[in-house]
Every structure is written in C-alpha cells, then in structure tokens.
Amino acid sequence: MGRWPALKRRFLYADPRQYWTLRGGDDYFREQEGQRTRTERAEWIAGRIASYRPGSILEVGCGYGKQLREIRRRIDVSMVGIDFSPTQLRRGREYLDGLDRIALVLASGAEIPFPDRSFDLVLTSAVILHNPPDAAERIRREVIRVCRRFAAHNEDTDVSYNRFGYDTAAWYRAAGLPLAESGPIAIDPEPPHSQFCVAEPWRR
Numbered sequence: 001m002g003r004w005p006a007l008k009r010r011f012l013y014a015d016p017r018q019y020w021t022l023r024g025g026d027d028y029f030r031e032q033e034g035q036r037t038r039t040e041r042a043e044w045i046a047g048r049i050a051s052y053r054p055g056s057i058l059e060v061g062c063g064y065g066k067q068l069r070e071i072r073r074r075i076d077v078s079m080v081g082i083d084f085s086p087t088q089l090r091r092g093r094e095y096l097d098g099l100d101r102i103a104l105v106l107a108s109g110a111e112i113p114f115p116d117r118s119f120d121l122v123l124t125s126a127v128i129l130h131n132p133p134d135a136a137e138r139i140r141r142e143v144i145r146v147c148r149r150f151a152a153h154n155e156d157t158d159v160s161y162n163r164f165g166y167d168t169a170a171w172y173r174a175a176g177l178p179l180a181e182s183g184p185i186a187i188d189p190e191p192p193h194s195q196f197c198v199a200e201p202w203r204r
C-alpha cells in the first residue's frame, strides 16, 4: 500500500462503521447491481453455501442482502442478516421485501447479539477484510461462537485503503480448526486475491 492509500485509510477509513453508513445505501446498491461479475460471484457463493444444506443461516455484514437473496433462490431456510450500517440495512429491507423468514438486525459482527451455536451456518462475505486486525479477530471468534456446524467466508486477501487483506483459511489452520474447503473463487478472472473457505470449528 503506497503513501496515498495509507493516508486515505487514516482519514477516510478511520471509523469503518461511519464509512459504511455514508458509503451504503442507494449509490452503493446501484454500483453493485451494475456489475455482472458481482452477481456471478454471489451466485457462485450461494451455490457453495446451499451444497452444505444448512438448517439456518446468519450472514454477518449482509449489506443490502444480495447474498441472502441468492441463497434463498436455492434453499428455503430461515436466515438472519446483521450489519452495522443503518443505510445498508434500509436498502436491504426494500431489496428483500416479500421474502419471509429473513430478518435484518442492526449489529456489529464484533459483538453478535445471539447466544452460542444459534445458527447452523454463519457466513461473512467481504466483511472481515474491511476491519482492522483487532476487530477482525473479534469477528472471527464471534462467528465461531454462534455457529453450530459451518463457518463460511468469502474474504479476499488484497490490501487497499479500506481492505486489510486476511488469509482466513490460514487463520483456521493456525487455530487447529478443520476446513471443509478452501481455495480461490473459481469463476474470478483474477483468482489470486480471492478466497472462499468453509470451516467446521466444532468438529475438531
């Protein structure tokens, strides 16, 4: 990361929650929905999630709910999305309108407001990478705490002013927690930075 990204991180990304509250909402929605590759990625991830046949799902950092809607197209299970950005959740309530058994809750991934082992599968998609190391660590531990069987992560490893770039699979390996799969997102044009992994923390 060069000089300008470092300065941008310091000033523009000093408070991630505030950043995502300003960045989230209609403009972000239009930008994301305007990219075909973004939808193809969400479809690919949803296919992998559905293949585990989870009985319930929590998505941490669900944004406007793109991933939740893609998953619902494949499996009809009860789902909860949490996000710390009220503008993202407001957009999400419109986007997911009419779909039952999907609840959206304003909360931080670093302090998930649910008891231990509440969800069969917990997903993060492009969320941990937006958090500085101490918050990223808290999120990973919270994910493990509230998940019953699977912890699934789509977290790229590249670095920018608002991306910290973590190797999530390596984190699970170092913690001695088993992985069901790990690798780049196969459909990505430039897979080296992408990573999708599914851990089974309670199987060790």
Ligand SMILES: C[S@@+](CC[C@H](N)C(=O)[O-])C[C@H]1O[C@@H](n2cnc3c(N)ncnc32)[C@H](O)[C@@H]1O
Pocket: 016, 020, 021, 024, 060, 061, 062, 063, 064, 065, 066, 067, 082, 083, 084, 085, 088, 107, 108, 109, 110, 124, 125, 126, 127, 128, 130, 131, 135, 139
């Ligand atoms: C790049 S968007 C991805 C949204 C969604 N997961 C998807 O794949 O479409 C990142 C989202 O994560 C949320 N987020 C980042 N850090 C978070 C945290 N610590 N707690 C809750 N939400 C967080 C942001 O508000 C934003 O909506």
